[in-house]
Amino acid sequence: MSRIKLPLNVRKFIFITLAVVFSACAPTPLASPPAPTATIIPTVIPTSTQNWSATSTAIAHQTDAKFENLVTLVKAQDPNIDFTELRMAFARTSQYDPYGLQYRQLRDEMVAESDADNFEYSLELANEFLTINYIFPEAHIVAIRAYDALNKPEDADFHRYVLNGLVKSILASGDGTTPQSAYEIVLIEEEYLILEVKGIKDPVNREEFVEGCDTFDGFDSISGQIITVYFNPRIPIQSFLNSLSIYNDSYNLPSSGC
Numbered sequence: 001m002s003r004i005k006l007p008l009n010v011r012k013f014i015f016i017t018l019a020v021v022f023s024a025c026a027p028t029p030l031a032s033p034p035a036p037t038a039t040i041i042p043t044v045i046p047t048s049t050q051n052w053s054a055t056s057t058a059i060a061h062q063t064d065a066k067f068e069n070l071v072t073l074v075k076a077q078d079p080n081i082d083f084t085e086l087r088m089a090f091a092r093t094s095q096y097d098p099y100g101l102q103y104r105q106l107r108d109e110m111v112a113e114s115d116a117d118n119f120e121y122s123l124e125l126a127n128e129f130l131t132i133n134y135i136f137p138e139a140h141i142v143a144i145r146a147y148d149a150l151n152k153p154e155d156a157d158f159h160r161y162v163l164n165g166l167v168k169s170i171l172a173s174g175d176g177t178t179p180q181s182a183y184e185i186v187l188i189e190e191e192y193l194i195l196e197v198k199g200i201k202d203p204v205n206r207e208e209f210v211e212g213c214d215t216f217d218g219f220d221s222i223s224g225q226i227i228t229v230y231f232n233p234r235i236p237i238q239s240f241l242n243s244l245s246i247y248n249d250s251y252n253l254p255s256s257g258c
Contacts, residue, residue: 063092070085074165086165087135090134095132099236119149133187135166143155170183177228184231184232204218213230
C-alpha cells in the first residue's frame, strides 16, 4: 500500500486489514405453538426484554448527541476539550466501527486520490469520512496534505491540532512497554498511528495475543534496538462481542492492562 507523505516529518501509518472469521452459531429451536384457546385480552406488563430495542435506541441517540457536542467543541478549539473523552464517547456511538469494515471502500478511495495528488477530491472524501468517524486519524492526515497543497494553512493547522490531540490522548493512556501499561486504543488504526509517531520501523504484529494485548515487534529508530509495543484492544473486542450478541454479564474485560 502506498504511503501518504506529509510535511513536518508526519508520515502516513501503514494500514493492515484484519480478517475476522467467526464460526456459525446453531439456531435456537423454536418452541411448539400452544393449542388454540379462547380469546383473552391480557394485561400487558412491559419487561426489560420487551423494552430493550426502544431503550437501546434511546441510549444510542444520547451517546451520538454527546459525541457530536464534543466534536463541536473540538471545531471551536475549546481549550478545555478532552480528546480522551472524545475518543471514548465515539466508542459508544451507533457509528462505531473499530475495525473499519463498513467504510473500507471509502477509506481506500480517499487514500488513492491523495496518493494521486487529487487534492480537492481527496479532501472531499476526507470530509465525508469525518462525518462518519471524526476521530479517524488517516482522514485528518489526508486533509492536512490536501489543505497544504491547496495553500490553506489555517485549515491544515486545524487538522494538525486535532491529530495532535488524538495522539497525545493515546500516549497518555500508557507507555506501551508492558501488557499492564499498554496503550488503550479505540480504533485499530490508532495502533499504526502510534507506531509511526514513535518511529518504529517495520512493525510486525504477532499472530497471537500476549496476555490479551495486541503486540508488535519493531526496530526502534531512536535506540537502534528491536522493541515490543503493547496495545490494549479491549474496547474494540467488546464492541465485536456486543455486535455478535455473545456478550454476557459474566464476561468482564479488564479495566486496565490487557
